[in-house]
Amino acid sequence: MSPFSTRPLTLADAPAVHAVIAAQELHDIGSVEIEVDDLVGDWQRPSYDLASSSVAVLDGERVVAYAEHLGEERYDAAVDPSYRGRGIGTWLAGWVQDLARSRGVAVLGMPVPEGSAGDRLLTALGYDVRWTSWVLRLPPGAEVAERALPEGYGLREATPADHEQVWAVVEDAFLEWSVRERSSLEDFGAQVWRRPGFEPWHLQVVTDPGGAVVAAANVWNTADPVDTYVAKLAVARGHRERGLAQALLVAAFAAGRARGAVSSSLSTDSRTGALTLYEKVGMRPDSVWVHRAVRLDRARAPRVRPADPG
Template identity: 40%
Template sequence: MSDAGFVTDLCAACELAADGEVGITAEDTISEWSRPSFDPTRDLRLVFESERLIGYAEVHAARKVWAYVHPAYRGRGIGTALVDWTERYARAEGGRLVGQSISENEEDARQLFLSRGYEPMWTSWILETRLDEVLPTPVLPEGMAIRTFDAGRDARAVYRVVEDAFNEWPDRDPTSFEDWAALTILRPDFEPNLLFVVEDGNDIVGTAQCVDDRGTAWVHQLAVKASHRGRGLGRALLQHSFQQAKKRGLTLAGLSTDSRTGALGLYERVGMHIKRTYRHYALTL
């Protein structure tokens, strides 16, 4: 974990150059690297000039890539070398598709991917809303209720709701309970009072987890069982999360979604607006 701070700072510099603000936190990097499936000697490459980290690449499940070059060191072939490595790694691990999401403002990265045969796959967005207005009261179907997460009995059920929902995306690789836990309930900034579940009787059918990201209630995960969709549970979970965040003094709420989920309209209907846009580019191996 000794390099996590350096990588976070590098990614932050790249985000600032592309979008004028920083989204990544040290907790994001630490939780990603805490996954049992993550092996830094296998999945990670770092580029230094003297003791300064100037480039970084990571591959997850021979498919999902994070690759960054410090803005002051671009145009020297470092990005190309890192992309070369991610493709070699993914092929060696039996991957069929490898790709990365980049800001719509990163034209040089887009051109690099296109020149190598990458194709745009989906669009993703960062959305945000202010919490300084009167927030609507969540409405649930009869017999259902929202409550706070109970670590002693809810973890496996919440994981199952999230995993089943996310596995509906095409070509997604399953996430183990242990990896999910590292990314959620074992995060350094995890707060049980910001993870909510919807129960239908004794069955957990929906969940929303938030983290306090520098004064913003970041909705880390939102999922509803397929059997219970179309009944307003996602909206109710968001509204409840916003209310609880406001009570804690948080003034903003944000989240990330993409065009695979079909959920953009839901987020806009609860008052969120698009703040940043990204495109995912992928190469068939």
């Protein structure tokens, strides 16, 4: 009889799931990029039903692996490294494929560190690389050179009155290259100004001469080590090539350093074409990830009983 059991996740499982992901990241890339608040932000989106979109694998009472269908073509999964080699990852792939297929999804994928056990597993299951992404860091002590804003433009912390404009600017920019449905204002807010621990400096904007928000950056400081992480950075199409993104980075990194940060980081991928922009301001790749995906009409993950992921 398998020692494992399964059940849907609840919001109270966020610390346990974080521990699994953190152990996997530390093993695979040598650092921990995930925070508990990242999970809470995702799970508290009004449109997201965690209970019907997730599964936890337990050894007794301990969560040792999980998977969740985040919506459309994206899912996430992790297995504690000490539990690898027991078929859990393969079972999770089959579980999430079945769920996505039942929801009418044709293509399903997730990011994995290049060359990791997860990368090798998905390759063996027929997943192909759709794009590459990088975690970039500004080394300790390095600074982004300041760039003056064009005349009439201003940079400040966002206020609640700016939230709808921030949402529109960021979503418009991200949807230029990301194939997904537009996030609602409520879902966007759950991950930004309703994210646990949010402070006003976490959301900074650039306004044009008329006072409209035309660029925005959502950042925060991580812990141990303290690092200023840029979660979202976007400039409205008609206001690009004017140094607005660089000005936002300078302000965000300075605000983070003033609160104890020793480095700065962000993530970008090959769909955005922004890698060279960040390299020009001194950021360097710290880890490389590949987004692997499979067409569900071609998926070949073995089917095993849900109560027996081992």
